[in-house]
Amino acid sequence: DAKTTQPPSMDCAEGRAANLPCNHSTISGNEYVYWYRQIHSQGPQYIIHGLKNNETNEMASLIITEDRKSSTLILPHATLRDTAVYYCIVRPIWNAGNMLTFGGGTRLMVKP
Amino acid sequence: ETGVTQTPRHLVMGMTNKKSLKCEQHLGHNAMYWYKQSAKKPLELMFVYNFKEQTENNSVPSRFSPECPNSSHLFLHLHTLQPEDSALYLCASSRGPNSPLHFGNGTRLTVT
Numbered sequence: 001d002a003k004t005t006q007p008p009s010m011d012c013a014e015g016r017a018a019n020l021p022c023n024h025s026t027i028s029g030n031e032y033v034y035w036y037r038q039i040h041s042q043g044p045q046y047i048i049h050g051l052k053n054n055e056t057n058e059m060a061s062l063i064i065t066e067d068r069k070s071s072t073l074i075l076p077h078a079t080l081r082d083t084a085v086y087y088c089i090v091r092p093i094w095n096a097g098n099m100l101t102f103g104g105g106t107r108l109m110v111k112p
Numbered sequence: 113e114t115g116v117t118q119t120p121r122h123l124v125m126g127m128t129n130k131k132s133l134k135c136e137q138h139l140g141h142n143a144m145y146w147y148k149q150s151a152k153k154p155l156e157l158m159f160v161y162n163f164k165e166q167t168e169n170n171s172v173p174s175r176f177s178p179e180c181p182n183s184s185h186l187f188l189h190l191h192t193l194q195p196e197d198s199a200l201y202l203c204a205s206s207r208g209p210n211s212p213l214h215f216g217n218g219t220r221l222t223v224t
Contacts, residue, residue, distance in 0.1 A: 034212070041113065042201045043215030044155070095210055099168065102155040 004088045009107040012082075018075040021105050022088030025069045033064060035073045037084040044087065044102075048072065051093070078110045081106070101104045115139040116216035118203050124222045127193060133219045135186040135203030143209050144176060144186040149200040149218070161186060162209055193223045 005058045008033070012018040024033065034049040035100040048055055048062045061074040075082055087105040116137045125131050146158040154178065160168035161180040173195075177189040184202055200220050204213040 036213075041217070042114075043204070043217050044213070045114070046214065047214040049212065093210070099157050099160075099170075100155075100213065104154065 003101075004090055004103055006088050006103065006106045008104060009109070011109050011111055012075075012078045014080060014110055014112050015077055018078040018082065018110070020073040020075075020086050020088075020108065020110060021070065022073070023070045023091045023099040024088070026067050027090050029068075031090050032088040032093060033062065033068075033071050034091060035060070035062065036087045036089065036100075036102075037082075038087070039081075047086075058071075078108075080110050080112065082108065083110045084108060107112070114214055114216060116203055116205055117213050118201075118216035120218050120219060121217070122220045124224060125190070125193065126224055127155035127195070128146050128187070129193075132189040132190065133188040133201055133203075133221075135188075135216060136208075137184055137186075137203075137205040137214070137216075139205055139207075139214060141207050141211075141214070142183050143211075144180060144183070145184045145204040145213065146186065146188055147202040147204060147215075149202060151199075155202070158188075160209075162186075167209075190221075193221075197221065198223045 032049050035047040036044040038044045050062045066069045085105040085107050087102050119134045143162045148156045157170045158172045159178045164180050179187040200218045202218045204215045206213050
């Protein structure tokens with residue numbers, strides 16, 4: 001699987017948009033970008049995934065650059081409950097074992 | 113509520129004990145997984161079950177023994193563990209092997 005690079009930590013003011021970057025310069029054409037987050041004392045939570053096009057759901061938006069070498073997860077109005085470690089993961093479209101390789105992630109701190 | 117329930121939430125066991133971790137999912141998913149999360153290390157995939165059949169064993173020592181009696185239940189049987197096996201053990205499920213994972217909140221295991 002292609003590797004990802006994320007900043008280790010970020011701060012965001014409550015109510016503002018949180019923009020979390022991820023570099024995946026070695027991604028191949030048959031690999032998705034997935035985002036999960038892990039709130040303290042909980043298991044990871046799926047957020048969103050995409051292949052080439054930008055995606056939006058009730059939790060977040062995912063913006064993927066045209067060359068697919070990087071992406072940004074956007075939480076439009078961050079709340080204190082969004083404080084968590086956010087993981088950007090690249091995985092093949094067909095991945096029989098659903099084997100996700102979690103890296104270090106970005107620790108997002110949402111402050112009042 | 114994630115739809116994936118793990119019990120117990122906390123477990124302390126000696127190296128000579130035998131214990132079992134339980135996972136139950138109410139999402140109608142067909143694939144179930146065990147992950148291990150140690151302090152300051154990324155999540156590590158341990159086992160994958162698809163339609164009750166084990167499809168992946170990620171070089172896990174035999175002191176960890178999984179069991180999947182049906183698509184809704186997954187167990188991890190533990191015996192003669194080592195202190196370095198202390199970690200957060202996470203269960204996950206997915207609709208299929210290429211679908212997003214839904215995690216439980218884990219069992220915090222301490223081996224003394």
